[in-house]
Amino acid sequence: MEKKWSQEEKDGYRLIHNEGGKDLGISSGSRVAILSEDGYAFKDFLGTGKIVPYEDWRLPAGERAADLASRLSIEDIAGLMLYSAHQLIPAKGPLAAAFGGTYDGKAFEESGASPWDLTDQQKEFIVKDRVRHVLIMKLQDTETAVRWNNKLQALAENTGFGIPANNSSDPRHGAGSSAEYMGVTGEPISKWANGIGLTAAFEPEAVREFGEIGAAEYRALGITTALSPQIDLATEPRWMRFADTFGEHTELTVEMTRAYCEGFQTTKNSQDGWGDESVNTMVKHFPGGGPCEAGRDGHYAYGKYAVYPGGKFEEHLRPFTEGAFSLKGGTKTASAVMPYYTISYGVDQTYGENVGNSFSKYIVNDLLRGRLGYDGVVCTDWGITHDMGKTEEEFAGKCWGVEGLTEAERHLKALEAGVDQFGGNNDAGPVLEAYRLGCEKYGEEAMRSRFERSAARLLLNMFRTGLFENPYLDMEHSCQVVGCREFSEKGYL
Structure with missing residues (x-):
């Protein structure tokens, strides 16, 4: 059989070109043949x-x-179900105390480590x-992003089944970076208006173009999942996350949602829309986090309720049903959904539970x-299985409605509700304990x-974003893409 592939050496990995097929990236010295x-x-x-089959x-x-x-152990699946805490790359500076890490047991400043070295x-x-989903917050610069990604992917490739890392980010393109969930973005990414600013242009095609540009920059930084867009209807102007929504107008939010998701997810000239230019979108926050009671936010115990005044609960679903789940392009639907922290008060008339959305079997x-037919990934918001703080004002765990359960029991309840991650x-410990509790309750086969x-x-x-084929980044390409003049000028305009 005639050989239909060739290879070239890159910085730390080999790139294999299949004629008319998929390019493969494999780390230097890899155990993978x-x-x-x-x-x-x-x-x-x-x-x-x-x-x-999974290698083909x-x-x-x-x-x-x-x-x-079907081949994975329960331990491997438990790792897939985890989504890491916020990562600083490197783990240094004023945020290190809250989000930091160590290098051979030392702080970065004392360790002599390179900015792109992996933390302990x-x-x-x-x-x-066996975590494979990593949330990136701070990146020092594009070079650091490329080298860190390639180190992380090499470690993943040579561990277990070789499952690559699916790195993600909260929105990075906003011109402001003071929001607590954004931290500090160090790389020179292009800057754009935030959600409500994009809507103010009244141009869905401009939002789609932003999605395409955002996806190109994300992929050049090693990011393959966007924890966005935020499609809550902004019906409560006192809510601190109002500015990142697409506004209060349902039809506009639907149009902007569809444009954003299709821009990020679509690989051009792909039969089903997916490919190595695609970035998964995780739309949030189901079933609509906008109507937080009196504007108090669900990150804190004093804001644990969403109230949906005026009998308008169904209206808050429309950005999901008519927008994120009804894409006109090949990808068809947003690949993931994040429920909000809040208790959707009084909405569950089936089981009569008032619990956080990710714990709600009804939601x-x-x-x-069931009713909406969504079969993609459902990922909880961050920290819902952890214990709450000593006061309502403390920023801690957000286990609203299930404060009396153990951490493992909270994991099981979310799994029973239909959550994936x-x-x-x-x-992985609490997930494995939840599995044991579930086996006692439902049987091991179930x-x-x-x-x-x-x-x-x-x-x-x-698989759809091509990570199993090539998760590695080319330094020259990434530096040409991230924050390039064309993208930055379009964002400015």
């Missing part, structure tokens, strides 16, 4: 010498995801806890999964099936 079939190259993640880039992403999910904690959660299973959790279902959803978003 290359197999050849029909003249093409494939990664032998399992080391069996034979190509299994010719197969549909859904088939590959289901195959790999990152190494541990990738290898021990996630009956409404989102836990934001802000690096530790719990295995439940975990595997979530694993397939989570893996699908990695």
Whole structure:
């Protein structure tokens, strides 16, 4: 059989070109061998010498995801269900106390480490806890982003099943960076208006173009999931997150949501819209976090309720049903959904529960999964399984409505509700304990099936964005893309 692939050496990895097929990136000195079939190259993640379905880039992403999910241990799936706490790269500066890490047990400033070195904690959660979803907050610069990403992906590639890291970010393109969930963005990314500013242009096509540019910059930084857009209807002007919404007008929010998601998710000239230019969107916050009681926010115990005044609950669903879940392009629907911290007070007339949305079987299973037919990833907001603070004003865990449960019991309740993933959790222990509790309650076969279902959803978003083929970044390309003059000028205009 004629050889249909060639390779070139890059900085820290090899890039293999398949004629008319997928390019493969593989770290230098990797344990993963290359197999050849029909003249093409494939990664032998399992080391069996034979190509299994999840290693075969010719197969549909859904088939590959289901195959790999069936092979994973419960420990591996528990790792997939974790979404890391905010990462500073490097872990230094005034935010390090809250979000930091260590390098060989030392603070960055004392360690002699390079800015792109992995922290002790990152190494541990990738290898021990098998975390594959990493939330990036601060990046020192583009070079740091590229080198750090390639180190992280090399570690993931050489661990377990070779599942790559799906890195994500809260919105990075806003001209202001003082919001607590954004931290400080150091890389020279192009700057744009925030959500309500984008809507004020009344141009969905401009928002779609922003999505395309944002996706290009994200991919050049190693980011493949956007924890955005924020599509809550802004019906409460006292709410602190008002400015990041698309505003109070339902039809405008629907149009901007659709344009944003299609811009970020679509790879041009792809049959199904997905590919190596795509960035998964995680729309938030289901079922609409705008009407926080008296404008008090759900990050704090004093703001745990959403009240939906005027009998308008259904109106808050429309940005999801008519926008995020009704894309006109090939990707069809936003790939992930994040419920808000809040208790949607009095909405659950089936079970009569007033609990945080991610703990609500009615909100996630009956409404989102059942009535609305959504089968993508459902990821909790950050820290909902952790204990709340000593006072209502303390920024701590957000276990609204289930304060009396243990951490493992909260994980199980969210799983029972239909959640796939836990934001802000690096530790697999509580998820594994939830699995044990679930086995006692439902039987091991049922719990295995439940975990595997979530694993397939989570893996699908990695396969569709090409991470299993090439998660590595080319320094020259990234530096040319991030914050380039063309993108920056368009953002300014």
